[in-house]
Amino acid sequence: MSATQIPTTMKALITQANNTSKVQDVPVPTTEDDEVLVRTVAVALNPVDWKFIDFFNIPGTIVGCDVAGKVVKVGKNVTNVAVGDNVASFVHGGIKPDLGSHAQYVKAAGELVWKIPDGSITLEEAATISCGLYTGVQALFHPKRLGLVEPPQKVSGEQWVFIYGGSSSLGLYGINLAHLAGYKVVTVASPRNFELVKSYGADAVFDYKDPSVVDKIKGVTHNTLHHVYDTISSPSSQILSIKALAPGPGTVITVTVVTEEAKKLRHEDVHIEHTVIYSALGREYPFIDGLRPAEPADRAHMAHFLKSLPQFVKDKLIRPNPVKLWEEGLESIPDGLQYLKDGKNSGEKLVIRVD
CATH class of the missing domain: 3.90.180.10 (Medium-chain alcohol dehydrogenases, catalytic domain)
Incomplete structure (x- = not known):
């Protein structure tokens, strides 16, 4: 045309x-x-x-x-x-x-x-695919977010990632991406969606309303969890995400503003940060705290990943x-x-x- x-x-x-x-x-x-x-x-x-x-x-x-x-x-x-x-x-x-x-x-x-x-x-x-997947790519693989090994490369050994909100759009893509990179994935969801999140690559899933869910996450991960992607980012999910971390360094990436409660709960080795997918567009953009500057590095990172996406989709590695x-x-x-x-x-x- x-x-x-x-x-x-x-x-x-x-x-x-x-x-x-x-x-x-x-x-x-x-x-x-x-x-x-x-x-x-x-x-x-x-x-x-x-x-x-x-x-x-x-x-x-x-x-x-x-x-x-x-x-x-x-x-x-x-x-x-x-x-x-x-x-x-x-x-x-x-x-x-x-x-x-x-x-x-x-x-x-x-x-x-x-x-x-x-x-x-x-x-x-x-x-x-785009919004949900792009956010997951940024949260999981960007060097200034969780900085995980990026597909098609795979992580060596057993390393766990916790994705809060596994049955959400962001959660499903987060699980899919982390699994594609070779990570073990633990998530939380409503019981009616347990089989759904497992089909996208979750290795363990628990009811987010279970009073003992933190202990169960620590148990299945052998208390080795250092990376969290919170796709819901409510006050309660941010608190649970921090509590699930193992001792030592840890990073929690949220998709909404980090709450004061979460900031107070974390210990000095834990970093919690809000990722904004609009920065991947590489142009300045308005946000709740005013006009944010362009982030060319964020756009370059996303553009690089997208070169591999068609083949991932063709091979049914991204669903x-x-x-x-x-x-x-x-x-x-x-x-x-x-x-x-x-x-x-x-x-x-x-x-x-x-x-």
């Missing part, structure tokens, strides 16, 4: 001044030399989508982070994908009027787009989240976001087919 066949306007889910969102006609994004334009086929919904509407509302911006579709335009500096390729990617929705996944066309950084191998997974499945198809069309997204907000989703990723 040539650029002349791309329309000038599109439909997109736009944030409103009253902390809601609705579908409106807006201009199709223009792209830079290092970007691609994707015609959207499917989008996945994430809790951050409704949080940007409710708590960080910038009226007139496009909602959404995860997208899968077909490339219709490629910047001159992009070499990893071509027009006509089926791809998926992650963008920072909710901050700009021309950037967000819940739209008929989405622009994305070329090196942060990955090509979906022919005959591997569906576009609906691919839509689940998409179980898909829960929602109603079709952008207009159905607000109801899907409310479903997430109400806490009704478990062990599945909400996906909406746009085209």
Whole structure:
């Protein structure tokens, strides 16, 4: 498809001044030399989508982070994908009027787009991968986060990683990635999801509500646990994560702000830090503490991993989240976001087919 066949306007889910969102006609994004334009086929919904509407509302911006579709335009500096390729990617929705996944066309950084191998997974499945997987890659393998051995390399010997919230989207990808790198994985989840998390590579799973869960984690890991990825990051999960650590150095990576209770509980050898996946986009971005600077090293790390992702998917070493198809069309997204907000989703990723 040539650029002349791309329309000038599109439909997109736009944030409103009253902390809601609705579908409106807006201009199709223009792209830079290092970007691609994707015609959207499917989008996945994430809790951050409704949080940007409710708590960080910038009226007139496009909602959404995860997208899968077909490339219709490629910047001159992009070499990893071509027009006509089926791809998926992650963008920072909710901050700009021309950037967000819940739209008929989405622009994305070329090196942060990955090509979906022919005959591997569906576009609906691919839509689940980017945000959840990218966050796991950053949390587990970035040298300034947990710094674990990164696939396709594998760790030597028996080393344990604790992933809190194993049946969440982030949890399933965290388990998958740590298992792929050769780590032993212990996690917590609701009993109804025990078999699900085991199918993604968990070696041991316990009920997060079990009063003796910390003792059980220490028992199965032989009290050798030094790495934790907390994919829920509530006050209680941060405290449990710290308590599960073995004596000596330890690192806990969270996906929300570290609580004061967690800071007080940790001993001097324990490092607990909040990772923000938006830094992997390599551009400055707004956050609750103000405008954060660009992190080129974070983008370079993610771009490097994504070079291996298509083969991992083709070889079925990376598995998409179980898909829960929602109603079709952008207009159905607000109801899907409310479903997430109400806490009704478990062990599945909400996906909406746009085209």
